Ligand SMILES: C[C@@]1(CC(=O)O)C2=NC(=C\c3[nH]c(c(CCC(=O)O)c3CC(=O)O)Cc3[nH]c(c(CC(=O)O)c3CCC(=O)O)/C=C3\N/C(=C\2)[C@@H](CCC(=O)O)[C@]3(C)CC(=O)O)/[C@H]1CCC(=O)O
């Protein structure tokens with residue numbers, strides 16, 4: 001049974017073993033999360049080569065050697081041979097969190113598919129049963145949660161902070177529920193943030209202590 005968490009990786013040291021398209025996808029996402037990444041691989045994709053040349057990625061351009069996996073918080077193994085992968089996994093310290101691209105269940109964590117609209121982060125995993133299904137579900141979210149959803153979540157955050165300050169605790173729940181009413185959502189999604197803010201202020205006046 002997996003335990004889902006969202007982790008901060010800012011400045012955490014991460015090793016990626018392998019330099020193919022799978023390693024590239026992992027590295028791009030790790031960069032967005034602000035991790036300090038080292039890649040060890042004899043071959044790198046052109047995009048990874050470019051990052052190394054620009055000094056934006058540390059690389060060790062050779063095969064993994066015993067001990068390479070020591071000193072990192074996380075290790076991602078994305079090589080193309082199961083025997084090599086197993087040898088590398090066994091060589092990593094037991095306390096290190098290891099992800100295995102070609103056999104998720106054999107590692108310590110899997111990377112779920114993710115979908116983001118500003119502060120809204122949705123993740124999906126099929127326990128490796130079908131990464132394609134994970135992708136299909138993400139595609140359905142694209143349609144269900146248009147890009148304006150980012151503004152709606154921001155509106156919710158700001159309104160919630162406001163009401164936590166000005167409304168008595170026993171009245172907050174009602175107003176929080178009002179924020180989620182379809183009309184309010186539709187208003188922000190249509191681009192009328194000002195109108196939504198105004199409607200919120202009117203509601204707030206009824207509840208203010
Ligand atoms: C969701 C996503 C997140 C991410 O990793 O970013 C993800 N795979 C994604 C893409 C993708 N995966 C595959 C392709 C190739 C082309 C294709 O088939 O379309 C592509 C597309 C591409 O590479 O472009 C095939 C594949 N995947 C795995 C195997 C090995 C195996 O299972 O044997 C095989 C080969 C056998 C097969 O074809 O099934 C294994 C894993 N893949 C996982 C996650 C983990 C479990 C996720 C879950 O719980 O469902 C797990 C277990 C390991 C892990 O933690 O990495 C990301 C989609 C979202 C995005 O694109 O952002």
Ligand SMILES: NC(=O)c1ccc[n+]([C@@H]2O[C@H](COP(=O)([O-])OP(=O)(O)OC[C@H]3O[C@@H](n4cnc5c(N)ncnc54)[C@H](O)[C@@H]3O)[C@@H](O)[C@H]2O)c1
Nearest residue numbers: 018019020021022023040041043063064078079080101102
């Ligand atoms: N998790 C996923 O989402 C996902 C998606 C597609 C494929 N895969 C699996 O992930 C693995 C990698 O996929 P890929 O398409 O990037 O493969 P690839 O063959 O393109 O790349 C493998 C990389 O590993 C490097 N490598 C090989 N032996 C090494 C060693 N001993 N030390 C360091 N580096 C070494 C190679 O130089 C190459 O850069 C495959 O097993 C594939 O089945 C996983």
